[in-house]
Amino acid sequence: MPNRNSSLHSFAAMESNSKHTNHKTSEESSDNIPSNTLLPGLPNHLAELCLSSVHPSLLYKVSHSWRRLIYSPSFPPFFSLYALLSPSPSHQTVRNHMYDSNTNSIKFLSLDPISSTWQPLPSLPPDPPLHILHRHPSFLSRKLPIQTVTVSGHLVLIAATTHQFMPALSRPLVFNPIHNNWFYGPPFSIPRRWCATGSVAGSVYVASGVGSNYSGDVARSTERWDLKNSLDWKWEKKAGLKDGRFSRESVEAVGYKGKLCMVNVKGNAVKEGAIYDVESDQWEDMPEGMLAGWNGPVATMDEMVMYVVDEAKGALSKYDAKKDCWEKLIELVQLKGAEQMDAGRGRVCVVCAKGERVVVVDVVVRPVRLWVVEPPPDLQVVAVHILPRMSQTVSELS
Amino acid sequence: MALELKSSDNKIFEVEELVAVQSETIKSLVEDGCADNVIPLPNVDSKTLELVLDWCKNHVDMKLDEEKLKEYEDKFIEVDQAVLYDLLLAANYLNIKDLLNRACQKVADMLKGKTPEQIRETLNIVNDFSPEEEEEIRKENLWAFEE
16 A cells, blocks of 8 residues: 655755756746645645645645645545446336346446546457456346455456356456556366355455355355465465355455455355464354354454444444444434445445445444445446546546 | 856856755766866756755755754745745655655645645636536545544
Protein backbone atom coordinates (compact mmCIF):
# COMPACT_ATOMS: atom_id res chain seq x y z
CA MET A 1 0.00 0.00 0.00
CA PRO A 2 1.52 3.35 -0.98
CA ASN A 3 2.85 5.28 1.99
CA ARG A 4 2.67 9.05 1.88
CA ASN A 5 5.94 9.52 3.70
CA SER A 6 7.97 7.57 1.18
CA SER A 7 7.31 10.18 -1.52
CA LEU A 8 9.15 12.85 0.50
CA HIS A 9 12.53 11.15 0.26
CA SER A 10 12.64 11.27 -3.51
CA PHE A 11 12.47 15.05 -3.76
CA ALA A 12 16.02 16.18 -3.17
CA ALA A 13 16.53 17.82 -6.55
CA MET A 14 18.41 21.06 -6.78
CA GLU A 15 16.28 24.03 -7.71
CA SER A 16 16.94 25.58 -11.06
CA ASN A 17 17.02 29.36 -11.36
CA SER A 18 14.04 29.53 -13.72
CA LYS A 19 11.72 27.83 -11.25
CA HIS A 20 12.78 30.20 -8.47
CA THR A 21 11.92 33.35 -10.41
CA ASN A 22 8.32 32.12 -10.91
CA HIS A 23 7.79 32.88 -7.27
CA LYS A 24 7.08 36.61 -7.43
CA THR A 25 3.34 36.05 -7.74
CA SER A 26 2.20 39.56 -6.96
CA GLU A 27 3.84 40.81 -10.14
CA GLU A 28 2.53 38.02 -12.37
CA SER A 29 -0.89 38.02 -13.95
CA SER A 30 -2.74 34.73 -13.99
CA ASP A 31 -2.42 34.65 -17.79
CA ASN A 32 1.27 33.78 -17.45
CA ILE A 33 0.70 30.71 -15.27
CA PRO A 34 0.55 27.47 -17.25
CA SER A 35 -2.73 25.61 -16.70
CA ASN A 36 -1.11 22.59 -15.08
CA THR A 37 0.53 24.62 -12.28
CA LEU A 38 -0.80 23.35 -8.98
CA LEU A 39 0.37 26.14 -6.69
CA PRO A 40 1.48 29.36 -8.38
CA GLY A 41 4.91 30.16 -7.01
CA LEU A 42 6.02 26.58 -6.47
CA PRO A 43 7.22 23.90 -8.88
CA ASN A 44 4.72 21.06 -9.21
CA HIS A 45 6.76 18.42 -7.41
CA LEU A 46 6.81 20.57 -4.25
CA ALA A 47 3.15 21.49 -4.64
CA GLU A 48 2.35 17.75 -4.76
CA LEU A 49 4.18 17.25 -1.46
CA CYS A 50 2.07 19.95 0.16
CA LEU A 51 -1.21 18.70 -1.28
CA SER A 52 -0.65 15.02 -0.50
CA SER A 53 -1.91 15.41 3.06
CA VAL A 54 -5.11 17.25 2.11
CA HIS A 55 -8.26 15.13 1.65
CA PRO A 56 -8.87 14.44 -2.04
CA SER A 57 -12.55 15.37 -1.76
CA LEU A 58 -11.39 18.96 -1.10
CA LEU A 59 -8.70 18.91 -3.79
CA TYR A 60 -11.35 17.73 -6.26
CA LYS A 61 -13.28 20.97 -5.92
CA VAL A 62 -10.57 23.56 -6.47
CA SER A 63 -9.47 23.33 -10.09
CA HIS A 64 -8.99 20.92 -13.01
CA SER A 65 -5.26 20.52 -12.37
CA TRP A 66 -5.89 19.68 -8.71
CA ARG A 67 -8.51 17.20 -9.86
CA ARG A 68 -6.09 15.52 -12.29
CA LEU A 69 -3.57 15.27 -9.46
CA ILE A 70 -5.69 13.05 -7.23
CA TYR A 71 -6.01 10.50 -10.05
CA SER A 72 -2.38 10.48 -11.13
CA PRO A 73 -0.39 7.29 -10.44
CA SER A 74 2.26 9.17 -8.43
CA PHE A 75 -0.22 10.69 -5.96
CA PRO A 76 -1.21 8.68 -2.85
CA PRO A 77 -4.48 7.06 -3.98
CA PHE A 78 -7.82 7.56 -2.26
CA PHE A 79 -10.07 4.54 -1.91
CA SER A 80 -12.98 3.48 -4.06
CA LEU A 81 -15.72 0.87 -3.90
CA TYR A 82 -15.24 -1.92 -6.42
CA ALA A 83 -18.24 -4.03 -7.40
CA LEU A 84 -18.87 -7.23 -9.25
CA LEU A 85 -22.25 -6.81 -10.95
CA SER A 86 -24.63 -8.92 -13.00
CA PRO A 87 -27.76 -7.96 -14.95
CA SER A 88 -30.96 -7.76 -12.91
CA PRO A 89 -33.06 -10.85 -13.63
CA SER A 90 -36.02 -8.69 -14.59
CA HIS A 91 -34.05 -7.13 -17.39
CA GLN A 92 -35.48 -8.56 -20.61
CA THR A 93 -32.32 -8.95 -22.67
CA VAL A 94 -30.82 -11.04 -19.91
CA ARG A 95 -33.24 -13.84 -20.58
CA ASN A 96 -32.37 -13.72 -24.26
CA HIS A 97 -28.63 -13.78 -23.80
CA MET A 98 -28.22 -15.69 -20.61
CA TYR A 99 -27.59 -18.98 -22.28
CA ASP A 100 -25.28 -17.50 -24.88
CA SER A 101 -21.93 -18.80 -23.75
CA ASN A 102 -20.11 -16.15 -25.74
CA THR A 103 -21.31 -13.23 -23.71
CA ASN A 104 -20.15 -12.43 -20.26
CA SER A 105 -22.86 -10.62 -18.48
CA ILE A 106 -20.66 -10.15 -15.40
CA LYS A 107 -19.28 -6.65 -15.08
CA PHE A 108 -16.58 -5.09 -12.93
CA LEU A 109 -17.13 -1.43 -12.04
CA SER A 110 -15.66 0.93 -9.51
CA LEU A 111 -17.57 3.66 -7.68
CA ASP A 112 -15.37 6.68 -7.18
CA PRO A 113 -16.84 8.37 -4.09
CA ILE A 114 -15.04 11.64 -4.84
CA SER A 115 -16.64 12.18 -8.23
CA SER A 116 -19.66 9.96 -7.43
CA THR A 117 -19.33 8.12 -10.74
CA TRP A 118 -19.28 4.46 -11.67
CA GLN A 119 -16.40 3.59 -13.96
CA PRO A 120 -15.78 0.28 -15.69
CA LEU A 121 -12.56 -1.55 -15.03
CA PRO A 122 -10.42 -2.24 -18.11
CA SER A 123 -11.54 -5.27 -20.15
CA LEU A 124 -10.47 -8.69 -18.99
CA PRO A 125 -7.55 -10.26 -20.86
CA PRO A 126 -8.98 -11.88 -24.02
CA ASP A 127 -6.76 -14.92 -23.75
CA PRO A 128 -7.88 -17.29 -22.36
CA PRO A 129 -11.51 -16.18 -22.74
CA LEU A 130 -13.45 -16.17 -19.51
CA HIS A 131 -17.06 -17.42 -19.51
CA ILE A 132 -18.99 -17.12 -16.30
CA LEU A 133 -22.53 -18.25 -15.60
CA HIS A 134 -24.26 -16.42 -12.81
CA ARG A 135 -27.86 -17.53 -13.34
CA HIS A 136 -29.12 -20.50 -15.29
CA PRO A 137 -32.21 -19.61 -17.36
CA SER A 138 -34.07 -22.63 -15.96
CA PHE A 139 -33.33 -21.75 -12.34
CA LEU A 140 -33.48 -17.98 -12.20
CA SER A 141 -33.77 -17.74 -8.44
CA ARG A 142 -30.56 -19.65 -7.84
CA LYS A 143 -27.33 -17.75 -8.24
CA LEU A 144 -24.16 -19.64 -9.01
CA PRO A 145 -21.23 -18.49 -6.89
CA ILE A 146 -18.62 -16.08 -8.21
CA GLN A 147 -15.87 -15.62 -5.67
CA THR A 148 -13.57 -12.63 -5.34
CA VAL A 149 -10.99 -11.75 -2.71
CA THR A 150 -8.84 -8.68 -1.98
CA VAL A 151 -5.21 -8.98 -1.03
CA SER A 152 -2.56 -6.26 -0.67
CA GLY A 153 -4.54 -3.70 -2.66
CA HIS A 154 -5.41 -6.14 -5.46
CA LEU A 155 -8.75 -7.63 -6.52
CA VAL A 156 -8.59 -11.38 -7.24
CA LEU A 157 -11.21 -13.50 -9.04
CA ILE A 158 -10.85 -17.01 -7.62
CA ALA A 159 -13.73 -19.24 -8.65
CA ALA A 160 -16.81 -19.31 -10.86
CA THR A 161 -18.81 -21.70 -13.07
CA THR A 162 -18.97 -21.86 -16.88
CA HIS A 163 -22.10 -22.45 -18.95
CA GLN A 164 -21.05 -26.11 -19.13
CA PHE A 165 -20.96 -26.27 -15.33
CA MET A 166 -17.20 -26.56 -15.19
CA PRO A 167 -14.71 -24.43 -13.19
CA ALA A 168 -14.29 -21.13 -15.05
CA LEU A 169 -10.77 -20.32 -13.85
CA SER A 170 -7.65 -22.43 -14.01
CA ARG A 171 -5.64 -19.51 -12.58
CA PRO A 172 -6.70 -16.61 -10.36
CA LEU A 173 -7.37 -13.38 -12.30
CA VAL A 174 -5.91 -10.31 -10.57
CA PHE A 175 -6.57 -6.57 -10.97
CA ASN A 176 -4.04 -3.95 -9.84
CA PRO A 177 -5.73 -0.54 -9.56
CA ILE A 178 -2.52 1.50 -9.47
CA HIS A 179 -1.26 0.06 -12.75
CA ASN A 180 -4.79 -0.33 -14.05
CA ASN A 181 -4.15 -3.82 -15.42
CA TRP A 182 -5.34 -7.41 -15.19
CA PHE A 183 -2.97 -10.35 -14.98
CA TYR A 184 -3.11 -14.05 -14.11
CA GLY A 185 -1.70 -15.62 -10.96
CA PRO A 186 -0.15 -19.08 -10.67
CA PRO A 187 -2.26 -22.04 -11.88
CA PHE A 188 -4.43 -23.82 -9.31
CA SER A 189 -3.50 -27.42 -8.65
CA ILE A 190 -7.24 -28.12 -8.92
CA PRO A 191 -9.52 -25.44 -10.46
CA ARG A 192 -12.73 -25.17 -8.47
CA ARG A 193 -16.28 -24.08 -9.22
CA TRP A 194 -16.53 -22.87 -5.65
CA CYS A 195 -14.44 -23.13 -2.51
CA ALA A 196 -13.65 -21.52 0.82
CA THR A 197 -11.47 -18.55 0.00
CA GLY A 198 -10.05 -15.48 1.71
CA SER A 199 -6.80 -13.66 2.39
CA VAL A 200 -4.70 -12.98 5.45
CA ALA A 201 -1.24 -11.44 5.89
CA GLY A 202 -0.66 -10.93 2.17
CA SER A 203 -1.55 -14.48 1.12
CA VAL A 204 -4.63 -15.86 -0.62
CA TYR A 205 -6.07 -19.17 0.58
CA VAL A 206 -8.25 -21.66 -1.25
CA ALA A 207 -9.69 -24.61 0.66
CA SER A 208 -12.29 -27.28 0.17
CA GLY A 209 -15.06 -26.79 -2.35
CA VAL A 210 -15.74 -28.61 -5.59
CA GLY A 211 -13.77 -28.93 -8.85
CA SER A 212 -15.31 -30.37 -12.01
CA ASN A 213 -16.71 -33.13 -9.79
CA TYR A 214 -16.86 -33.68 -6.07
CA SER A 215 -13.73 -35.26 -4.65
CA GLY A 216 -12.98 -36.03 -1.03
CA ASP A 217 -9.38 -34.96 -1.46
CA VAL A 218 -10.34 -31.57 -2.87
CA ALA A 219 -13.01 -31.12 -0.18
CA ARG A 220 -10.33 -31.48 2.51
CA SER A 221 -7.51 -29.60 0.78
CA THR A 222 -5.99 -26.22 1.67
CA GLU A 223 -3.64 -24.18 -0.51
CA ARG A 224 -1.89 -20.87 -0.16
CA TRP A 225 -0.53 -18.32 -2.62
CA ASP A 226 1.87 -15.92 -0.93
CA LEU A 227 1.95 -12.76 -3.05
CA LYS A 228 4.85 -11.32 -1.05
CA ASN A 229 7.15 -13.90 -2.61
CA SER A 230 7.11 -12.03 -5.92
CA LEU A 231 9.89 -13.99 -7.59
CA ASP A 232 8.17 -17.32 -7.17
CA TRP A 233 4.41 -17.27 -7.28
CA LYS A 234 2.90 -20.67 -6.64
CA TRP A 235 0.17 -22.48 -4.73
CA GLU A 236 1.57 -24.36 -1.73
CA LYS A 237 -0.19 -27.20 -0.02
CA LYS A 238 -1.12 -26.47 3.59
CA ALA A 239 -2.72 -28.45 6.43
CA GLY A 240 -5.99 -30.01 5.26
CA LEU A 241 -9.41 -29.97 6.88
CA LYS A 242 -10.52 -33.09 8.71
CA ASP A 243 -13.58 -33.62 6.51
CA GLY A 244 -15.59 -32.20 3.62
CA ARG A 245 -18.15 -30.25 5.62
CA PHE A 246 -16.96 -26.97 4.10
CA SER A 247 -17.44 -28.12 0.53
CA ARG A 248 -21.22 -27.70 0.22
CA GLU A 249 -21.34 -23.97 -0.54
CA SER A 250 -19.04 -21.17 -1.54
CA VAL A 251 -17.47 -19.81 1.64
CA GLU A 252 -16.10 -16.32 2.18
CA ALA A 253 -13.29 -16.60 4.72
CA VAL A 254 -11.95 -13.52 6.51
CA GLY A 255 -8.45 -12.71 7.72
CA TYR A 256 -8.37 -11.75 11.40
CA LYS A 257 -5.25 -11.29 13.50
CA GLY A 258 -3.11 -13.78 11.61
CA LYS A 259 -5.86 -16.35 11.18
CA LEU A 260 -8.41 -17.21 8.52
CA CYS A 261 -11.97 -17.57 9.87
CA MET A 262 -14.98 -19.12 8.18
CA VAL A 263 -18.35 -20.82 8.61
CA ASN A 264 -19.78 -23.49 6.33
CA VAL A 265 -23.36 -22.27 5.85
CA LYS A 266 -24.51 -18.74 5.04
CA GLY A 267 -27.01 -16.76 7.04
CA ASN A 268 -29.02 -17.82 10.04
CA ALA A 269 -28.93 -21.60 9.65
CA VAL A 270 -27.17 -24.01 11.97
CA LYS A 271 -23.53 -24.00 11.00
CA GLU A 272 -19.99 -24.95 11.89
CA GLY A 273 -16.98 -22.70 12.08
CA ALA A 274 -13.29 -23.25 11.51
CA ILE A 275 -10.18 -21.19 11.93
CA TYR A 276 -6.85 -21.66 10.18
CA ASP A 277 -3.80 -20.43 12.08
CA VAL A 278 -1.20 -19.27 9.56
CA GLU A 279 1.81 -19.44 11.85
CA SER A 280 1.20 -22.94 13.16
CA ASP A 281 -0.36 -24.25 9.92
CA GLN A 282 -3.22 -25.79 11.87
CA TRP A 283 -6.99 -25.78 11.82
CA GLU A 284 -8.78 -25.11 15.09
CA ASP A 285 -12.35 -24.64 16.32
CA MET A 286 -14.04 -21.26 16.19
CA PRO A 287 -14.74 -19.65 19.60
CA GLU A 288 -18.38 -20.19 20.56
CA GLY A 289 -19.28 -16.54 20.84
CA MET A 290 -17.83 -15.73 17.42
CA LEU A 291 -19.78 -18.61 15.87
CA ALA A 292 -23.03 -17.79 17.64
CA GLY A 293 -23.15 -14.28 16.18
CA TRP A 294 -21.97 -15.14 12.67
CA ASN A 295 -25.43 -14.83 11.13
CA GLY A 296 -24.69 -13.10 7.90
CA PRO A 297 -21.73 -11.73 5.96
CA VAL A 298 -18.57 -10.91 7.91
CA ALA A 299 -15.63 -8.63 7.04
CA THR A 300 -12.58 -7.35 8.87
CA MET A 301 -11.01 -3.89 8.89
CA ASP A 302 -7.22 -4.18 8.41
CA GLU A 303 -7.51 -7.76 9.72
CA MET A 304 -7.82 -6.30 13.22
CA VAL A 305 -11.53 -5.55 13.75
CA MET A 306 -14.29 -7.98 12.75
CA TYR A 307 -17.82 -6.94 11.76
CA VAL A 308 -20.94 -8.98 11.02
CA VAL A 309 -24.37 -8.05 9.66
CA ASP A 310 -27.13 -10.32 10.92
CA GLU A 311 -29.10 -10.81 7.72
CA ALA A 312 -32.43 -11.43 9.48
CA LYS A 313 -32.31 -8.53 11.93
CA GLY A 314 -30.24 -6.08 9.88
CA ALA A 315 -27.90 -5.65 12.84
CA LEU A 316 -24.29 -4.53 12.34
CA SER A 317 -22.06 -5.75 15.17
CA LYS A 318 -18.38 -5.65 16.09
CA TYR A 319 -16.55 -8.63 17.59
CA ASP A 320 -15.05 -8.28 21.08
CA ALA A 321 -12.19 -10.78 21.20
CA LYS A 322 -11.62 -10.46 24.96
CA LYS A 323 -15.21 -11.31 25.82
CA ASP A 324 -15.84 -13.55 22.79
CA CYS A 325 -19.09 -11.80 21.99
CA TRP A 326 -20.51 -9.34 19.48
CA GLU A 327 -21.28 -5.71 20.34
CA LYS A 328 -24.17 -4.29 18.31
CA LEU A 329 -23.47 -0.96 16.61
CA ILE A 330 -26.75 -0.38 14.83
CA GLU A 331 -29.87 -2.22 13.69
CA LEU A 332 -31.47 -1.01 10.47
CA VAL A 333 -34.19 -2.30 8.20
CA GLN A 334 -31.97 -1.31 5.25
CA LEU A 335 -29.37 -3.88 6.34
CA LYS A 336 -31.76 -6.82 6.28
CA GLY A 337 -31.04 -9.39 3.63
CA ALA A 338 -27.32 -8.60 3.81
CA GLU A 339 -25.46 -10.91 1.43
CA GLN A 340 -21.84 -9.78 1.29
CA MET A 341 -19.68 -7.02 2.73
CA ASP A 342 -16.26 -5.47 2.94
CA ALA A 343 -14.68 -3.18 5.55
CA GLY A 344 -11.86 -0.70 5.17
CA ARG A 345 -10.77 2.91 5.72
CA GLY A 346 -13.36 3.59 8.36
CA ARG A 347 -16.32 2.30 6.33
CA VAL A 348 -18.31 -0.92 6.25
CA CYS A 349 -20.01 -1.53 2.88
CA VAL A 350 -22.85 -4.09 2.78
CA VAL A 351 -24.64 -5.58 -0.24
CA CYS A 352 -28.36 -5.85 0.62
CA ALA A 353 -31.76 -6.40 -0.91
CA LYS A 354 -30.59 -8.96 -3.48
CA GLY A 355 -27.87 -6.66 -4.74
CA GLU A 356 -30.14 -3.71 -5.38
CA ARG A 357 -28.31 -1.50 -2.95
CA VAL A 358 -25.08 -1.12 -1.01
CA VAL A 359 -25.27 0.41 2.45
CA VAL A 360 -22.14 2.34 3.44
CA VAL A 361 -21.68 2.76 7.19
CA ASP A 362 -19.20 5.17 8.75
CA VAL A 363 -18.05 3.22 11.78
CA VAL A 364 -15.56 5.83 12.94
CA VAL A 365 -18.16 8.27 14.29
CA ARG A 366 -20.69 7.61 17.06
CA PRO A 367 -23.53 7.26 16.43
CA VAL A 368 -22.61 5.58 13.12
CA ARG A 369 -23.68 7.34 9.93
CA LEU A 370 -24.87 5.67 6.79
CA TRP A 371 -25.51 6.26 3.11
CA VAL A 372 -27.24 4.12 0.52
CA VAL A 373 -25.53 3.57 -2.82
CA GLU A 374 -27.38 2.19 -5.81
CA PRO A 375 -25.74 0.31 -8.65
CA PRO A 376 -26.04 1.58 -12.24
CA PRO A 377 -29.46 0.86 -13.82
CA ASP A 378 -30.42 -2.76 -14.59
CA LEU A 379 -27.46 -4.15 -12.68
CA GLN A 380 -27.32 -6.01 -9.38
CA VAL A 381 -24.36 -6.07 -7.03
CA VAL A 382 -22.85 -9.51 -6.45
CA ALA A 383 -19.93 -8.43 -4.27
CA VAL A 384 -18.12 -5.26 -3.14
CA HIS A 385 -14.49 -4.61 -2.27
CA ILE A 386 -12.65 -1.56 -0.93
CA LEU A 387 -9.45 -0.82 -2.81
CA PRO A 388 -7.29 2.11 -3.96
CA ARG A 389 -8.84 4.04 -6.82
CA MET A 390 -7.79 3.31 -10.39
CA SER A 391 -5.08 5.61 -11.73
CA GLN A 392 -6.09 7.68 -14.72
CA THR A 393 -4.08 9.52 -17.31
CA VAL A 394 -5.08 13.03 -18.38
CA SER A 395 -6.75 11.84 -21.57
CA GLU A 396 -9.11 9.60 -19.63
CA LEU A 397 -10.55 12.39 -17.54
CA SER A 398 -13.39 14.30 -19.15
CA MET B 1 35.15 24.88 12.19
CA ALA B 2 33.34 27.68 10.38
CA LEU B 3 31.98 27.80 6.86
CA GLU B 4 31.17 30.81 4.73
CA LEU B 5 27.92 30.89 2.76
CA LYS B 6 27.05 33.59 0.22
CA SER B 7 23.42 34.44 -0.52
CA SER B 8 22.06 35.40 -3.95
CA ASP B 9 22.32 39.09 -2.98
CA ASN B 10 25.99 38.62 -2.10
CA LYS B 11 25.77 38.68 1.68
CA ILE B 12 28.28 36.46 3.48
CA PHE B 13 27.15 34.33 6.42
CA GLU B 14 29.71 32.71 8.72
CA VAL B 15 28.27 29.51 10.13
CA GLU B 16 29.55 26.65 12.25
CA GLU B 17 29.99 23.47 10.22
CA LEU B 18 27.78 21.53 12.62
CA VAL B 19 24.92 23.91 11.90
CA ALA B 20 25.47 24.15 8.15
CA VAL B 21 25.55 20.40 7.54
CA GLN B 22 21.88 20.17 8.53
CA SER B 23 21.67 20.86 4.82
CA GLU B 24 22.46 17.63 2.98
CA THR B 25 23.57 19.71 0.01
CA ILE B 26 26.20 21.53 2.07
CA LYS B 27 27.11 18.31 3.86
CA SER B 28 27.98 16.70 0.51
CA LEU B 29 30.17 19.65 -0.41
CA VAL B 30 32.03 19.40 2.91
CA GLU B 31 32.53 15.65 2.50
CA ASP B 32 33.82 16.14 -1.03
CA GLY B 33 36.31 18.72 0.22
CA CYS B 34 34.71 21.58 -1.71
CA ALA B 35 33.86 23.76 1.28
CA ASP B 36 37.17 25.50 1.88
CA ASN B 37 36.17 28.67 0.10
CA VAL B 38 32.97 30.65 0.24
CA ILE B 39 30.01 28.49 -0.82
CA PRO B 40 27.74 30.40 -3.22
CA LEU B 41 23.98 29.81 -2.85
CA PRO B 42 22.53 31.66 -5.86
CA ASN B 43 19.01 30.36 -5.21
CA VAL B 44 18.59 31.70 -1.67
CA ASP B 45 18.37 35.40 -0.75
CA SER B 46 19.85 36.75 2.49
CA LYS B 47 16.49 37.24 4.21
CA THR B 48 15.57 33.58 3.66
CA LEU B 49 19.05 32.28 4.39
CA GLU B 50 19.05 34.03 7.73
CA LEU B 51 15.79 32.27 8.66
CA VAL B 52 17.04 28.92 7.42
CA LEU B 53 20.25 29.20 9.40
CA ASP B 54 18.27 30.12 12.50
CA TRP B 55 16.27 26.90 11.99
CA CYS B 56 19.47 24.88 11.62
CA LYS B 57 21.13 26.43 14.66
CA ASN B 58 18.12 25.80 16.88
CA HIS B 59 17.90 22.21 15.66
CA VAL B 60 21.47 21.67 16.85
CA ASP B 61 20.95 23.51 20.17
CA MET B 62 17.59 21.96 21.05
CA LYS B 63 18.30 18.51 19.67
CA LEU B 64 17.58 16.78 22.96
CA ASP B 65 14.56 18.81 24.02
CA GLU B 66 11.63 17.64 21.86
CA GLU B 67 9.03 19.84 23.50
CA LYS B 68 11.10 23.00 23.23
CA LEU B 69 11.93 22.19 19.62
CA LYS B 70 8.29 21.70 18.68
CA GLU B 71 7.42 25.03 20.30
CA TYR B 72 10.17 26.69 18.30
CA GLU B 73 9.08 25.04 15.04
CA ASP B 74 5.44 26.03 15.48
CA LYS B 75 6.43 29.65 16.10
CA PHE B 76 9.01 29.65 13.30
CA ILE B 77 6.55 28.53 10.64
CA GLU B 78 3.98 31.24 11.48
CA VAL B 79 4.96 33.36 8.49
CA ASP B 80 3.07 34.82 5.58
CA GLN B 81 2.66 32.81 2.40
CA ALA B 82 5.45 34.55 0.46
CA VAL B 83 8.02 33.79 3.16
CA LEU B 84 6.65 30.27 3.54
CA TYR B 85 7.16 29.57 -0.16
CA ASP B 86 10.70 31.03 0.05
CA LEU B 87 11.47 28.70 2.96
CA LEU B 88 10.03 25.73 1.10
CA LEU B 89 12.10 26.40 -1.99
CA ALA B 90 15.25 26.99 0.07
CA ALA B 91 14.69 23.83 2.12
CA ASN B 92 14.31 21.87 -1.11
CA TYR B 93 17.41 23.43 -2.71
CA LEU B 94 19.52 22.96 0.41
CA ASN B 95 17.95 19.56 1.11
CA ILE B 96 16.92 20.14 4.71
CA LYS B 97 14.30 17.43 5.18
CA ASP B 98 12.70 18.52 8.45
CA LEU B 99 12.26 22.10 7.28
CA LEU B 100 10.83 20.91 3.96
CA ASN B 101 8.35 18.62 5.75
CA ARG B 102 7.28 21.32 8.19
CA ALA B 103 6.81 23.91 5.46
CA CYS B 104 4.77 21.49 3.30
CA GLN B 105 2.66 20.60 6.29
CA LYS B 106 2.04 24.29 6.94
CA VAL B 107 0.82 24.82 3.38
CA ALA B 108 -1.56 21.87 3.80
CA ASP B 109 -2.76 23.22 7.16
CA MET B 110 -3.57 26.54 5.49
CA LEU B 111 -6.07 24.72 3.27
CA LYS B 112 -7.91 22.70 5.88
CA GLY B 113 -11.30 24.00 6.90
CA LYS B 114 -11.46 26.33 3.90
CA THR B 115 -13.98 26.28 1.08
CA PRO B 116 -12.68 25.79 -2.47
CA GLU B 117 -13.29 29.48 -3.19
CA GLN B 118 -11.30 30.55 -0.13
CA ILE B 119 -8.47 28.24 -1.15
CA ARG B 120 -8.34 29.74 -4.64
CA GLU B 121 -8.24 33.25 -3.19
CA THR B 122 -5.51 32.43 -0.66
CA LEU B 123 -3.28 30.67 -3.15
CA ASN B 124 -4.03 32.67 -6.27
CA ILE B 125 -5.54 29.79 -8.21
CA VAL B 126 -7.74 30.27 -11.25
CA ASN B 127 -11.22 28.74 -11.10
CA ASP B 128 -11.36 26.83 -14.37
CA PHE B 129 -14.66 25.03 -13.80
CA SER B 130 -17.67 25.59 -16.02
CA PRO B 131 -20.95 26.73 -14.39
CA GLU B 132 -22.29 23.15 -14.71
CA GLU B 133 -19.22 21.77 -12.98
CA GLU B 134 -19.56 24.39 -10.23
CA GLU B 135 -23.15 23.30 -9.69
CA GLU B 136 -22.02 19.68 -9.28
CA ILE B 137 -19.46 20.75 -6.71
CA ARG B 138 -21.97 22.74 -4.70
CA LYS B 139 -24.03 19.59 -4.14
CA GLU B 140 -23.83 17.95 -0.76
CA ASN B 141 -20.56 16.04 -0.40
CA LEU B 142 -21.25 12.35 -0.34
CA TRP B 143 -19.40 9.76 1.72
CA ALA B 144 -15.76 9.01 1.05
CA PHE B 145 -13.26 6.64 2.63
CA GLU B 146 -10.96 7.86 5.41
CA GLU B 147 -7.48 8.93 4.35
